[in-house]
Amino acid sequence: MSGLALPRLIGITRRSPTLAIGAAILLVFAAMAIAAPWIAPFDPVQAQPFNVLAAPGGAHPFGTDGNGMDVLSRVIAGAGWAFGIAIPAVLVGILAGVPLGLYTGYRGGWFDEIAMRFFDALRVFPSIILALAVVAAAGPSLFNVVLVIGLLDSPVFARVVRAEVLALRHSGFVESARAAGNPTWRILFVHILPNAIQGAMAQAAVRAAWAVRISATLAFLGVGVQPPTPEWGAMIRQGAEYLVTGQWWVGVFPGLALILMVLGLNMLGDGLQDLLDPRRKAATR
Amino acid sequence: MTAPVLEVRSLVKHFAAGRATVHAVNDVSFTLNAGETLGLVGESGSGKSTIGRCVTRLLRPTGGSIHFLGQDITSLSDAACRPMRAQMQIVFQDPWSALNPRMRIGDLIAEPLLLHSRLPATERRDRAESLARRVRLTTELLGRFPAELSGGQLQRVCIARAIATDPRLIVLDEPTSSLDLSVRAGILDLLAELRAETGTAMIFISHDLGTVKLICDRILVLYLGAVVEEASAATLFEAPAHPYTQALISAYLPADPIAPLRRIALEGEVPSPINLPPGCHFAGRCPVALPRCRSEAPRLDILSPGHRAACLRIGDGGNRL
Amino acid sequence: MSLLSVENLHTHFISRDLDNRVRVFRALNGVSFTLDAGQVLGLVGETGAGKSLTATSILGLLRPPAKVVAGQAVFAGEDLLTIKEGALNALRGHDIGLVVQSPKSSLDPLSRIGDQLIRIHRAHTNASGAEARARAEAMLTSLGIPGRMRAWPHELSGGMAQRVLIALALMNAPRLLIADEPTTGLDVTVQAQILDLLRDLVRRSGVAAMVITHDLGVVAHYCDAMAVMYAGAIVESGPVTAVFARPTHPYTVNLIAATPQRLRLGAARTIGGPPPNLLALPEGCAYRDRCPLAGPDCATPPPERALADGHVVRCHRV
Numbered sequence: 001m002s003g004l005a006l007p008r009l010i011g012i013t014r015r016s017p018t019l020a021i022g023a024a025i026l027l028v029f030a031a032m033a034i035a036a037p038w039i040a041p042f043d044p045v046q047a048q049p050f051n052v053l054a055a056p057g058g059a060h061p062f063g064t065d066g067n068g069m070d071v072l073s074r075v076i077a078g079a080g081w082a083f084g085i086a087i088p089a090v091l092v093g094i095l096a097g098v099p100l101g102l103y104t105g106y107r108g109g110w111f112d113e114i115a116m117r118f119f120d121a122l123r124v125f126p127s128i129i130l131a132l133a134v135v136a137a138a139g140p141s142l143f144n145v146v147l148v149i150g151l152l153d154s155p156v157f158a159r160v161v162r163a164e165v166l167a168l169r170h171s172g173f174v175e176s177a178r179a180a181g182n183p184t185w186r187i188l189f190v191h192i193l194p195n196a197i198q199g200a201m202a203q204a205a206v207r208a209a210w211a212v213r214i215s216a217t218l219a220f221l222g223v224g225v226q227p228p229t230p231e232w233g234a235m236i237r238q239g240a241e242y243l244v245t246g247q248w249w250v251g252v253f254p255g256l257a258l259i260l261m262v263l264g265l266n267m268l269g270d271g272l273q274d275l276l277d278p279r280r281k282a283a284t285r
Numbered sequence: 286m287t288a289p290v291l292e293v294r295s296l297v298k299h300f301a302a303g304r305a306t307v308h309a310v311n312d313v314s315f316t317l318n319a320g321e322t323l324g325l326v327g328e329s330g331s332g333k334s335t336i337g338r339c340v341t342r343l344l345r346p347t348g349g350s351i352h353f354l355g356q357d358i359t360s361l362s363d364a365a366c367r368p369m370r371a372q373m374q375i376v377f378q379d380p381w382s383a384l385n386p387r388m389r390i391g392d393l394i395a396e397p398l399l400l401h402s403r404l405p406a407t408e409r410r411d412r413a414e415s416l417a418r419r420v421r422l423t424t425e426l427l428g429r430f431p432a433e434l435s436g437g438q439l440q441r442v443c444i445a446r447a448i449a450t451d452p453r454l455i456v457l458d459e460p461t462s463s464l465d466l467s468v469r470a471g472i473l474d475l476l477a478e479l480r481a482e483t484g485t486a487m488i489f490i491s492h493d494l495g496t497v498k499l500i501c502d503r504i505l506v507l508y509l510g511a512v513v514e515e516a517s518a519a520t521l522f523e524a525p526a527h528p529y530t531q532a533l534i535s536a537y538l539p540a541d542p543i544a545p546l547r548r549i550a551l552e553g554e555v556p557s558p559i560n561l562p563p564g565c566h567f568a569g570r571c572p573v574a575l576p577r578c579r580s581e582a583p584r585l586d587i588l589s590p591g592h593r594a595a596c597l598r599i600g601d602g603g604n605r606l
Numbered sequence: 607m608s609l610l611s612v613e614n615l616h617t618h619f620i621s622r623d624l625d626n627r628v629r630v631f632r633a634l635n636g637v638s639f640t641l642d643a644g645q646v647l648g649l650v651g652e653t654g655a656g657k658s659l660t661a662t663s664i665l666g667l668l669r670p671p672a673k674v675v676a677g678q679a680v681f682a683g684e685d686l687l688t689i690k691e692g693a694l695n696a697l698r699g700h701d702i703g704l705v706v707q708s709p710k711s712s713l714d715p716l717s718r719i720g721d722q723l724i725r726i727h728r729a730h731t732n733a734s735g736a737e738a739r740a741r742a743e744a745m746l747t748s749l750g751i752p753g754r755m756r757a758w759p760h761e762l763s764g765g766m767a768q769r770v771l772i773a774l775a776l777m778n779a780p781r782l783l784i785a786d787e788p789t790t791g792l793d794v795t796v797q798a799q800i801l802d803l804l805r806d807l808v809r810r811s812g813v814a815a816m817v818i819t820h821d822l823g824v825v826a827h828y829c830d831a832m833a834v835m836y837a838g839a840i841v842e843s844g845p846v847t848a849v850f851a852r853p854t855h856p857y858t859v860n861l862i863a864a865t866p867q868r869l870r871l872g873a874a875r876t877i878g879g880p881p882p883n884l885l886a887l888p889e890g891c892a893y894r895d896r897c898p899l900a901g902p903d904c905a906t907p908p909p910e911r912a913l914a915d916g917h918v919v920r921c922h923r924v
Contacts, residue, residue, distance in 0.1 A: 173384055175343060176383045176446075177385065179343055180370060181366075181400045184363075186400075194387040435881055467860060467864045469864065473869065474872065492794065495866030535798075536797065537823070538826065539823055539826070540850075540866075540867055540868075542826040542846050542847050546827060548798060550799065554796055
């Protein structure tokens, strides 16, 4: 099978260049996150009081920040924080949203009606304000940030899964599963879920991008992860203060990293959606 | 005399369609004995599939009663129906959509055993293999997914699932209609063989008279959710009494150019089951309808033992076309 | 001379798989037949045999990745496969009428029935609006649905929609009518009405018709000649009575034996093996892998053997 890996990779790249580019960007960030202790030239939280706000160049290619910490090392370490928040947050979103979507879609009726109206309400309300309020009230711990982002994400997963379930609910195999004597939980989790999860999986990457963005925003507003943790949002907040005084590198480099990762995740999500779209699949058969 | 496998009395099923009501099944009664194959024949809107789904309790009847093996199952809850499903199975028309695309064939065949028996996994696998062989599938297919099989093979998988728990009743809802002719023959052959081996009672739902004639002992002809005629297969084709049955049989095209055709042209199409006409539902298309057919509903009258028909013209002999 | 003469038609689907390898799906592999004026030809075969594709190939209605790679289809002296798109457009709908499988989705949902009939007539002729209207009304009457000029497609039942499609196809008095599964999905009593109607119209106007169907009953009673397709080629053809009386190709023999009239349960001689894989057809006879009579010589292309009066079969075992 390994002999086929390369042509298959080329085939996927040809079919969806978006997916390939997104995946490549994320692979670079993942490698950065994992290898951070070895590739970062300095300790990301080591302050050098005599070398604050050094311009990029020499030993500090991205310069140093107001505490004299190496910006490059902090940007590299920030990749780990971004993944560390986004991945658990998306998992929380999936674990809460998918079963809800399954059940509401299959049951229908008033329960479905109420759940969907509630989700609509959540969607119109600006999620950043909601997140801000909750984190401010519960305290700005990493755990709270992950939980809030995940729960705010869950309606999205619930909706995607519910839409699939509505289409599958009356399909032949669900009826024949019922006729065979399957209990409801088995129909939901064994028969419907594996056929309804694709859309949610493609959503996951897009929602991870959102999680990265919102956690950075929370940190930027000062209610998320606190400095001097090398979190991109916190770094941008710090950098913003120096932007007016001309030390652009403190905020711009973490900003670029953030943009690039969000872009990569979005491209991966779009590409996956294209690739998993059954209509597209049928057309290429 | 043992109790019948299935006893359906005055079955009624309505569906809501917006504000209107679809009268899918209107007062249908029949009895099915062990080992017997009953055919339900009719065109679209005749309610034949709805009857199949009510009998297997995939739908809850609006009225009437259904007794299965002596037990009243008319209004059992879904959960209460579950243990009964080991005794009663259904095979659907479209084998491509009837199997979970993400389960392997072996797991699909073994699923009823998982649900209804306490057999350990290894034994279930052995049973799945022997079931596969019984429906003439090679056991190497057990590891595949439904998308890798042909329509005929998939329908055999559905049949293997249906016989896995040795049910007393199998409802076959147009099991061969979406299959090619050559594949169809093999499936019919298999069903006949399984019936001979197991003595399972079957309800065979179809719009194809040729197939029904071949496999059924007794046939119910349905029109707009009501039985218009009931007879043994031989009687029905030799001496159809109801004008609709006669027209239906005459419209059938045997695959033989020298077989004589006796065309009885029917006007129009089956009316909507939302606004059922009063009197005999067939009166609007019937070539021999009298004015009173449009107001007076005919009863199913016994013509000879086992032969019943619902037509007011039978009394005066004017039912022959 | 025949009205339509199709010679050695090959149509392939050419695509790339996930591994980026070129896949050639050989859907039609040398289809040849002729159709005379006034004749009704039944093209029969099972799913994937290439019946509908034969029609769409001839009419130039293929969409990528399907492509005619060889052959010719001469209609009234012109090869439809090489003719210019404009000239083909003029033929389609005027000299050649097509009745497709799904009547409901083939009608323009936003125009009234009468307007659609008038439109197709005026697109191909110089008829005035009043002339076209009169013709449309006469056409609907002859199809048994008079007074439906102002009806919308969604108001029609399946049987009525199929009649309207036939009216559309016959509006310009075509010389060739191609009907692709014209009664599939209709109730049997309605099917009988449509088929009787279609046959009467064909007889009266002397138009040649090609009926594509999987129903041997339709072929037996409504066609003069039949051609049996298997894996994108015609394996047997001839007058309907001759083929049914003396089916000769092993595939035809099995097909006819599988009809409910001939089928004996418990002794069914069913067609064994999987359906043909059009991505990798065997060399020689495509039916070889499933044929009970296959021998080593079947690895070469089967010769065309003529039996009595136009009955032709392509098989080594004749």
